[in-house]
Amino acid sequence: MVKPEPAKRKFTNEVVAVLLAMVGGGKYGAGGTLLPLAAAVITGFLLGRWSTFYIRRSSTNAFVLLVNLQFTSLEFRNTFLELIEPVCEDVRANELSKGTTLSYKVSISDKDPLMVVVLERYSDRENGYLSVHKEGKAFLSFRNELKGMQERNEVTIKGESYLETDLGYV
Numbered sequence: 001m002v003k004p005e006p007a008k009r010k011f012t013n014e015v016v017a018v019l020l021a022m023v024g025g026g027k028y029g030a031g032g033t034l035l036p037l038a039a040a041v042i043t044g045f046l047l048g049r050w051s052t053f054y055i056r057r058s059s060t061n062a063f064v065l066l067v068n069l070q071f072t073s074l075e076f077r078n079t080f081l082e083l084i085e086p087v088c089e090d091v092r093a094n095e096l097s098k099g100t101t102l103s104y105k106v107s108i109s110d111k112d113p114l115m116v117v118v119l120e121r122y123s124d125r126e127n128g129y130l131s132v133h134k135e136g137k138a139f140l141s142f143r144n145e146l147k148g149m150q151e152r153n154e155v156t157i158k159g160e161s162y163l164e165t166d167l168g169y170v
Helices: 007-024 035-058 074-098 125-133 137-151
Strands: 063-071 101-108 115-122 155-163
Touching: 063 074, 063 125, 074 101, 074 115, 074 125, 074 137, 101 125, 115 125, 137 155
Parallel strands: none
Antiparallel strands: 063 115, 063 155, 101 115
């Protein structure tokens, strides 16, 4: 006498049978015409599982800075972009490998070309931001130049700091 399969296993076997039918025929008779759909379903499932696992495990509660800059002319904005480029290169070359700077991105407003935002994400405030980033040679040189731009009223800077939550992703 054959023992009946547990309900969960029977359900899994039926799902596998349907997917196999989509790929190459079988008792459900799709004959391979649903191969792209079956591949998409399987890929979506696996990516969903992986990304959910990754996002939960990669949460850092980072220290985040959003620095908004309003320039008085395109010339001053372009000067700023030239000045910050070595900082961006230094961050990528030195801080990224240490794991202290998680993100460092300069963006120009799509509505006002005189507005720029710098998104900065650090592993923590004390080490990642204050010790490593703010003490970097490229940053110190850049900061002196930017301070001069502020004093000459070429730019207005407003910045805020935040502590990242586990909601969402970057």
